[in-house]
Amino acid sequence: MKRALTATLGAIVLALPPANAIAAVERASSSTTTAKKVVVVKKVSGSAAQADRWGTVQITLTVRKTTTTVNGHKTVTRKWTDIGGSFTYHTDRSLYIMQQALPQLRQQALQTHSGNVNLVSGATYTSQAFTQSLQEALLKVKTV
Amino acid sequence: MTAPGLQRVEQVMGMPVIVDVRDDHVGDDAIDEVFAWFREVDARFSTYKPESEICRIDRGELALERAHPDVRAVLARCDELRDETGGYFDARAGASRQLDPSGLVKGWSVDRAAALLDATGATSYAVYAGGDIRLRGGALPETAWRVGIQHPLERDRIAAVVEARDLAVATSGAYERGEHVFDPHTGRPPSGVLSVTITGPDLATADAYATTAFAMGSRAAQWTATLVGYEAMTILADGRVQLTRGFPAID
Numbered sequence: 001m002k003r004a005l006t007a008t009l010g011a012i013v014l015a016l017p018p019a020n021a022i023a024a025v026e027r028a029s030s031s032t033t034t035a036k037k038v039v040v041v042k043k044v045s046g047s048a049a050q051a052d053r054w055g056t057v058q059i060t061l062t063v064r065k066t067t068t069t070v071n072g073h074k075t076v077t078r079k080w081t082d083i084g085g086s087f088t089y090h091t092d093r094s095l096y097i098m099q100q101a102l103p104q105l106r107q108q109a110l111q112t113h114s115g116n117v118n119l120v121s122g123a124t125y126t127s128q129a130f131t132q133s134l135q136e137a138l139l140k141v142k143t144v
Numbered sequence: 145m146t147a148p149g150l151q152r153v154e155q156v157m158g159m160p161v162i163v164d165v166r167d168d169h170v171g172d173d174a175i176d177e178v179f180a181w182f183r184e185v186d187a188r189f190s191t192y193k194p195e196s197e198i199c200r201i202d203r204g205e206l207a208l209e210r211a212h213p214d215v216r217a218v219l220a221r222c223d224e225l226r227d228e229t230g231g232y233f234d235a236r237a238g239a240s241r242q243l244d245p246s247g248l249v250k251g252w253s254v255d256r257a258a259a260l261l262d263a264t265g266a267t268s269y270a271v272y273a274g275g276d277i278r279l280r281g282g283a284l285p286e287t288a289w290r291v292g293i294q295h296p297l298e299r300d301r302i303a304a305v306v307e308a309r310d311l312a313v314a315t316s317g318a319y320e321r322g323e324h325v326f327d328p329h330t331g332r333p334p335s336g337v338l339s340v341t342i343t344g345p346d347l348a349t350a351d352a353y354a355t356t357a358f359a360m361g362s363r364a365a366q367w368t369a370t371l372v373g374y375e376a377m378t379i380l381a382d383g384r385v386q387l388t389r390g391f392p393a394i395d
Contacts, residue, residue: 018261047280089146117290118164118283118289118290119162119270119292119293120275120291120293120302120314121275121276121293121294121313121341122315122317122341132153132160135162139152
């Protein structure tokens with residue numbers, strides 16, 4: 001019998017509005033320049049990846065897309081701001097494994113991200129399922 | 145709106161493999177070809193698949209002369225590296241003396257994957273296999289790639305950032321999962337060093353040098369200073385970090 005649990009991975013979760021996406025527009029203008037900034041926040045998820053015999057892991061990233069237009073020149077930046085996700089488990093033991101491993105992996109991924117790097121050399125994750133789902137979600141960031 | 149390029153992640157050769165191509169003219173079929181290549185390598189070189197050529201050679205069922213040219217080339221390069229590194233890099237090291245060229249196969253197969261991408265006209269891509277990376281061009285729209293070097297003690301930190309356009313980056317460390325590097329001369333894990341990162345033109349060689357330097361323990365940094373065309377960052381057990389002169393770290 002498989003039970004499912006949806007959990008945020010760790011204690012820190014951004015306060016997000018219930019809607020999947022929000023947009024905000026800021027305008028600033030002066031006599032010489034016209035600037036417009038649009039911010040969109042969305043969530044993207046990787047697939048539910050099999051974590052050995054413990055269950056499945058599905059990672060969700062919160063992505064902040066900022067479109068800045070200055071004098072008709074548009075600049076788009078996408079940054080993910082948080083990792084959440086859900087996992088399934090089927091025994092108390094696998095629940096324990098998931099609860100131990102995921103916050104640590106989440107912290108690792110957030111730190112890597114804060115270093116603003118494309119890839120990490122030498123990094124091997126305890127959970128390849130976490131890596132796989134995270135990478136899939138990362139690849140979707142640019143589709144926001 | 146989407147950024148150009150294609151990215152794919154798959155579990156092949158027992159590790160996560162990422163192919164990230166930023167050129168917008170490169171199609172899905174090119175990425176398919178690269179992953180088909182990795183699966184072919186796995187079938188031929190796996191030490192876990194009894195029917196692989198490596199296992200059959202190890203059991204004496206397949207003569208080296210009759211093996212696939214790739215297998216002969218990899219094993220010949222292993223021999224060269226064993227001699228060059230004074231036996232520190234050895235495809236027959238390990239308690240069992242089992243034939244295991246995995247330490248070279250990973251980097252070598254990524255180098256060949258890069259050649260496949262080059263042949264399709266790709267000029268901006270990264271190929272990652274189990275912690276080792278080969279870069280070309282930039283992470284468009286960025287003009288270069290930025291690679292974090294895993295902090296050897298704190299899993300949630302990176303120790304340095306390398307910025308480069310055309311480069312191979314390999315790291316060997318005690319924290320690596322499933323990879324137990326030891327000094328083949330003593331049979332014990334090395335001491336005095338936490339991780340060694342090597343950068344250079346060829347990933348197979350960079351990876352072999354990283355493994356070698358790490359196995360040397362406290363003499364790692366000294367040895368990397370003698371390498372031609374390859375740069376190194378060594379993190380010692382006491383926390384000191386030693387870089388060769390041309391190591392492409394930023395900040």
